Amino acid sequence: xxxxxxxxxxxxxxxxxxxxxxxxxxxxxxxxxxxxxxxxxxxxxxxxxxxxxxxxxxxxxxxxxxxxxxxxxxxxxxxxxxxxxxxxxxxxxxxxxxxxxxxxxxxxxxxxxxxxxxxxxxxxxxxxxxxxxxxxxxxxxxxxxxxxxxxxxxxxxxxxxxxxxxxxxxxxxxxxxxxxxxxxxxxxxxxxxxxxxxxxxxxxxxxxxxxx
Amino acid sequence: xxxxxxxxxxxxxxxxxxxxxxxxxxxxxxxxxxxxxxxxxxxxxxxxxxxxxxxxxxxxxxxxxxxxxxxxxxxxxxxxxxxxxxxxxxxxxxxxxxxxxxxxxxxxxxxxxxxxxxxxxxxxxxxxxxxxxxxxxxxxxxxxxxxxxxxxxxxxxxxxxxxxxxxxxxxxxxxxxxxxxxxxxxxxxxxxxxxxxxxxxxxxxxxxxxxx
DNA sequence: TTGACCCTAGGGGTTTTCCCTGATTTTTTA
DNA sequence: TAAAAAATCAGGGAAAACCCCTAGGGTCAA
Numbered sequence: 001x002x003x004x005x006x007x008x009x010x011x012x013x014x015x016x017x018x019x020x021x022x023x024x025x026x027x028x029x030x031x032x033x034x035x036x037x038x039x040x041x042x043x044x045x046x047x048x049x050x051x052x053x054x055x056x057x058x059x060x061x062x063x064x065x066x067x068x069x070x071x072x073x074x075x076x077x078x079x080x081x082x083x084x085x086x087x088x089x090x091x092x093x094x095x096x097x098x099x100x101x102x103x104x105x106x107x108x109x110x111x112x113x114x115x116x117x118x119x120x121x122x123x124x125x126x127x128x129x130x131x132x133x134x135x136x137x138x139x140x141x142x143x144x145x146x147x148x149x150x151x152x153x154x155x156x157x158x159x160x161x162x163x164x165x166x167x168x169x170x171x172x173x174x175x176x177x178x179x180x181x182x183x184x185x186x187x188x189x190x191x192x193x194x195x196x197x198x199x200x201x202x203x204x205x206x207x208x209x210x211x212x
Numbered sequence: 213x214x215x216x217x218x219x220x221x222x223x224x225x226x227x228x229x230x231x232x233x234x235x236x237x238x239x240x241x242x243x244x245x246x247x248x249x250x251x252x253x254x255x256x257x258x259x260x261x262x263x264x265x266x267x268x269x270x271x272x273x274x275x276x277x278x279x280x281x282x283x284x285x286x287x288x289x290x291x292x293x294x295x296x297x298x299x300x301x302x303x304x305x306x307x308x309x310x311x312x313x314x315x316x317x318x319x320x321x322x323x324x325x326x327x328x329x330x331x332x333x334x335x336x337x338x339x340x341x342x343x344x345x346x347x348x349x350x351x352x353x354x355x356x357x358x359x360x361x362x363x364x365x366x367x368x369x370x371x372x373x374x375x376x377x378x379x380x381x382x383x384x385x386x387x388x389x390x391x392x393x394x395x396x397x398x399x400x401x402x403x404x405x406x407x408x409x410x411x412x413x414x415x416x417x418x419x420x421x422x423x424x
Numbered sequence: 425t426t427g428a429c430c431c432t433a434g435g436g437g438t439t440t441t442c443c444c445t446g447a448t449t450t451t452t453t454a
Numbered sequence: 455t456a457a458a459a460a461a462t463c464a465g466g467g468a469a470a471a472c473c474c475c476t477a478g479g480g481t482c483a484a
Contacts, residue, residue: 180465
């Protein structure tokens with residue numbers, strides 16, 4: 001038997017979810033919450049297996065609620081159910097500890113599947129959410145284009161050595177060139193990628209998945 | 213009309229895919245390939261909209277093939293169809309430029325949906341693949357543990373400012389402390405996380421998903 | 425109350441980074 | 455072939471980073 005807590009500030013929608021989930025004989029809705037604080041309190045008290053939560057809620061928004069739930073009740077699995085299609089939401093919620101992400105216009109079967117998957121220790125992401133997550137890895141190919149592409153071969157070598165944490169002296173030794181030359185390349189790289197220092201350069205590399 | 217190229221070294225399976233996809237009136241299979249090199253050659257010649265490809269193939273494996281296809285024919289969308297459930301495969305293929313990832317035991321409808329999604333410029337990931345991608349964001353909470361956890365609150369603040377690319381002077385201003393104090397904290401952070409400089413610190417942050 | 429730890433701040437030093445300018449040789453491209 | 459771009463080297467100078475040290479004041483717990 002899967003114990004579920006439903007947190008959503010829209011009463012009608014919440015009741016709809018309850019009756020939808022209750023139809024499945026393996027699922028029992030043990031509590032409802034209309035805001036984030038209530039959700040956390042009831043979760044800590046009843047320790048449900050799965051928590052179905054909406055992002056936008058009064059008191060404590062879904063994101064913060066998920067974060068706290070993950071800290072205080074890590075064994076509970078959080079399924080985010082939302083109408084937000086914004087990319088950032090998906091990633092932030094996953095970062096916050098969500099195990100599933102479903103849009104409200106999903107088929108109702110999907111909701112039940114998702115709850116069961118989470119209860120089973122798996123994750124469940126809607127087609128859309130999956131695309132967003134994947135896009136984080138896909139992007140680089142296109143993003144590379146401008147600045148990184150404009151580096152010369154030598155500069156690209158230097159670039160990679162810098163993001164390895166190498167000093168200019170190391171780089172000079174590595175490439176068998178003078179320190180001054182390495183320094184020049186370094187400067188060019190920072191300039192072309194429009195960053196102020198090595199730390200920012202590594203950030204740039206991370207953002208564009210250039211970090212090995 | 214969506215032109216599709218199918219690359220799979222298993223003849224029977226390949227033919228099965230062809231007849232499956234051909235059943236849809238909006239899809240036309242323009243070519244088949246039994247290995248990676250053939251896949252690339254035919255793709256460059258026929259410029260299909262979608263390329264359905266298996267990971268394990270002779271001559272040039274799927275991963276390499278996807279990489280090259282992405283470089284030489286970026287407008288073609290690659291759908292990876294495989295029986296490999298290994299985590300690394302998903303991520304590597306996506307990094308290589310795949311727009312979709314489907315397991316061979318998926319429903320046949322899913323294949324058609326996936327092809328159409330890709331032709332439409334979207335991505336398509338099976339439930340499983342999505343989970344793997346999501347897990348990349350979930351992990352950190354556990355990985356954080358050792359060194360980062362040992363930072364004091366103040367050090368953690370400084371840590372985050374360093375990985376923002378801030379200089380010591382910036383940090384001092386930010387926290388309203390003297391440059392010398394900021395410098396001390398900076399030193400402590402580098403020391404505790406066992407890195408030599410800010411660049412390595414950002415690497416550390418990236419590895420542990422601490423980069424915002 | 426006495427360590428232990430943290431935050432604070434400074435002294436004094438070396439090394440590295442970053443930003444210039446200017447020049448020679450090689451490679452690429454028009 | 456001539457022009458442009460890239461790679462090499464170099465020096466000066468300011469700023470930042472990094473390192474080692476001391477030291478007062480605060481909190482907290484044994």
